[in-house]
Amino acid sequence: MIKVLMARAKQGYRTSAFPVEPPALSDRFVGAPVIGRPKCPPKCSKCVELCPMQCISRNTEKISIDIGKCIFCGKCAESCSPGILHFSKDYRMAVRKREELVLSGPVINLAEELNKEMKKLFGRSLKLRQVCAGGCNACEADVNVLNTLAWDLGRFGIQFVASPRHADGLLVTGPVTENMKLALKKTYEAVANPKLVIAVGACAISGGIYEGHSEANNGVQSIIPVDLFIPGCPPHPSTILDGLLRLMGRLKGDAREKINDSQPIPPVGDQLETRKKLIRSVIRS
Amino acid sequence: MSEKNYISIHNSEAFPVKSIPIVDIDDFRETVITEIERGKRLASFFGRPLNESAVCLTAVIADDKRGCLQILSTEVEKSYQSLTPDCSQANCFEREIAEQWGIVPLGHPWFKPLRFHHSYRKEYDAWERGLDEEILPAHTDFYQVSGDEVHEVAVGPVHAGVIEPGHFRFQCSGERVFHLEIALGFQHRGIERAIISGDKSKIPHYMETLAGDTTIGHSVAYAQAMEALSGCLVSGRAQILRGIMLELERMANHVGDIGALANDVAFLPTASYCGRLRGDYLNMTAMICGNRFGRNMVRPGGVMYNLDASLISQLSRKLEEVFSDTENAIGLMWDSPSAIGRFEDTGKISREIAEELGLVGVAARACGFERDVRFDFPTGIYCFSQIPVATFSTCDVFARAYVRGLEIQRSKSFICEQLETITGDDIFTVPGDSAPDMAVVSMLEGWRGEICHFAMTGADGNLLHYKVVDPSFHNWNGLAASMRNEEVSNFPICNKSFNLSYCGHDL
Numbered sequence A: 001m002i003k004v005l006m007a008r009a010k011q012g013y014r015t016s017a018f019p020v021e022p023p024a025l026s027d028r029f030v031g032a033p034v035i036g037r038p039k040c041p042p043k044c045s046k047c048v049e050l051c052p053m054q055c056i057s058r059n060t061e062k063i064s065i066d067i068g069k070c071i072f073c074g075k076c077a078e079s080c081s082p083g084i085l086h087f088s089k090d091y092r093m094a095v096r097k098r099e100e101l102v103l104s105g106p107v108i109n110l111a112e113e114l115n116k117e118m119k120k121l122f123g124r125s126l127k128l129r130q131v132c133a134g135g136c137n138a139c140e141a142d143v144n145v146l147n148t149l150a151w152d153l154g155r156f157g158i159q160f161v162a163s164p165r166h167a168d169g170l171l172v173t174g175p176v177t178e179n180m181k182l183a184l185k186k187t188y189e190a191v192a193n194p195k196l197v198i199a200v201g202a203c204a205i206s207g208g209i210y211e212g213h214s215e216a217n218n219g220v221q222s223i224i225p226v227d228l229f230i231p232g233c234p235p236h237p238s239t240i241l242d243g244l245l246r247l248m249g250r251l252k253g254d255a256r257e258k259i260n261d262s263q264p265i266p267p268v269g270d271q272l273e274t275r276k277k278l279i280r281s282v283i284r285s
Numbered sequence B: 001m002s003e004k005n006y007i008s009i010h011n012s013e014a015f016p017v018k019s020i021p022i023v024d025i026d027d028f029r030e031t032v033i034t035e036i037e038r039g040k041r042l043a044s045f046f047g048r049p050l051n052e053s054a055v056c057l058t059a060v061i062a063d064d065k066r067g068c069l070q071i072l073s074t075e076v077e078k079s080y081q082s083l084t085p086d087c088s089q090a091n092c093f094e095r096e097i098a099e100q101w102g103i104v105p106l107g108h109p110w111f112k113p114l115r116f117h118h119s120y121r122k123e124y125d126a127w128e129r130g131l132d133e134e135i136l137p138a139h140t141d142f143y144q145v146s147g148d149e150v151h152e153v154a155v156g157p158v159h160a161g162v163i164e165p166g167h168f169r170f171q172c173s174g175e176r177v178f179h180l181e182i183a184l185g186f187q188h189r190g191i192e193r194a195i196i197s198g199d200k201s202k203i204p205h206y207m208e209t210l211a212g213d214t215t216i217g218h219s220v221a222y223a224q225a226m227e228a229l230s231g232c233l234v235s236g237r238a239q240i241l242r243g244i245m246l247e248l249e250r251m252a253n254h255v256g257d258i259g260a261l262a263n264d265v266a267f268l269p270t271a272s273y274c275g276r277l278r279g280d281y282l283n284m285t286a287m288i289c290g291n292r293f294g295r296n297m298v299r300p301g302g303v304m305y306n307l308d309a310s311l312i313s314q315l316s317r318k319l320e321e322v323f324s325d326t327e328n329a330i331g332l333m334w335d336s337p338s339a340i341g342r343f344e345d346t347g348k349i350s351r352e353i354a355e356e357l358g359l360v361g362v363a364a365r366a367c368g369f370e371r372d373v374r375f376d377f378p379t380g381i382y383c384f385s386q387i388p389v390a391t392f393s394t395c396d397v398f399a400r401a402y403v404r405g406l407e408i409q410r411s412k413s414f415i416c417e418q419l420e421t422i423t424g425d426d427i428f429t430v431p432g433d434s435a436p437d438m439a440v441v442s443m444l445e446g447w448r449g450e451i452c453h454f455a456m457t458g459a460d461g462n463l464l465h466y467k468v469v470d471p472s473f474h475n476w477n478g479l480a481a482s483m484r485n486e487e488v489s490n491f492p493i494c495n496k497s498f499n500l501s502y503c504g505h506d507l
């Protein structure tokens, strides 16, 4: 017993102050992409060609990037001229509508809170049933981490429950493989109305890296309606929590937010060199 | 038996496809069966289409003692005499081959699909299902025990926790489990097929998402394979960085598993500390490459992110701090007889069964086998800096937890040593084109166990075939075996003690 108490003293209090304080992120963390003011040079489509996910499209003067497909590999920004496209350290990316994930400027329409009636039901207590519908398990891992004492999800009234019958909604990860389609539908049907569906990760939003595979569907929305989209591959735990809290109306502030660009990801000297070499080799092949 | 039946190669060493002997099916069977009987292991066994009608079966046999791999092939069309009755390790491989290529292993004792999808050869289906017939996951036969007091418990695919989908059937009498059968395939998303037929620039990302918690493991295995095929030499610094990342991945997952075990026996201090500490290890990974799982770190040719002096000292400091908390958190549990008592003698598998099933990784080392790719088939930094193999011999949940504890300590010493002595500055060499008609087997000790990738190029140097074997593929039947005669209520700790990957199995 005494050992347990001593260990308790040694381990200390570790729950992060999020959302009062911003999360501690690595200096190399790749957050929301920022498309700056300058126009793209005519005929340039380097980023479009380099993106393995085909999430960038070039319009007449500018580009737009679909962060619902993006896996945040950062290749596009390394190939781009300064000021046009780069990644910020902003972890906030959750939105309510799929089309809002297509960014064409430095702003993002962050998730609005639920309507009054729904907020009354779920704003202070949200019980979710998690369904893993394919994917690589990294999204689940970073959802799971919210249950640890570092994040202590329970303090916000959010809890993952064992049965859809106990749940207010589903939190789905993965592209929805063909083999999980029926199970997802049945789980959705088993949740009482009114219910919420939250899609976490590129896979769940658009099929992600598995988009177009005949073994998988292109995301949750192709099967059931979705109320909140949390992008990333996988999304950082703070991105997920930020999204959930916004939905519950627990975070104040404008919904239409400028992406926090105070700390753009520094292109670390040799890291950039490496990237450039790689890009050259990709272009060559 | 003549030596000519197979070719002997080393881990991550390219060899001409033509040098693999193609023997007739009887020789193939006999060779594989005898070699496995002699104590070797079936590391990989797969089919690949040769032409309209023929499929080439290739077996990769691992000789742990001599540190080499034996490869041989045979050609079949519709069926062949199954190896499984004489070689249990072939069981899932044969079912996989049947499912993918419609080839029936005649006399297979428990012949059913593995991942539940249509055959890749349209005209051939091992179960004679039509092209338009819907294939539903886990719709197949299950072992059934009958009798007055016998009942069946079915769980999944959607489980009670935040975990991946799978279907489990227990045949029980009261609390006692006679048999557990596991049906997977719910996570099948067709990665292997996409690697060879899809967009090339996606391949590194496919590797990173074969099993998200083994991002570094699978991406290093892929990188090693591509480097061997293109003759690319990777700098020492990049090798060291790969080693550091791989061991960090091991530490994060092992700590998480020990925490999960503690949670399942309601020993909450260790459970909650380890949950937090796992995140700290992931954050160290993110300090290096920005991503908690090591995404975008490893590519053929080297690594993408370097360490400078300040980051090295930050990392060392952080590692000391987190490791000291880890020792404290885990030590607490080792000192608590009430917790340990739940692990001891629970979920035992005999050494013989472990040997017969060809278990790998922690599960094998917890049965006393000194089986570790870092030691038996070292590549990269492990050729120069060896990590002692951690084993324990009680074959139970405790052994699997304890081996993890030991490995955490050894990985920590390894990382410290590497951070102190890291030299060089180059971290990336642009890999050239892959040589045509070559093949390679790339193995690596991921945190779960042996990862084995087989890559092969065609006449144009492009990948013609790629086969991934995640350690879970070998070990799922180990979990089933560990539940024999256990209580149903012990399933959670048995399961956590293996902590196998669904997506790594389903691909």
Ligand code: SF4
Pocket (backbone or CB within 6 Å): A134, A135, A136, A137, A138, A139, A140, A173, A174, A175, A200, A201, A202, A203, A204, A208, A209, A232, A233, A234, A235, B209, B212
């Ligand atoms: S979005 Fe990315 S991290 Fe999440 S399941 Fe899909 S591949 Fe894995």
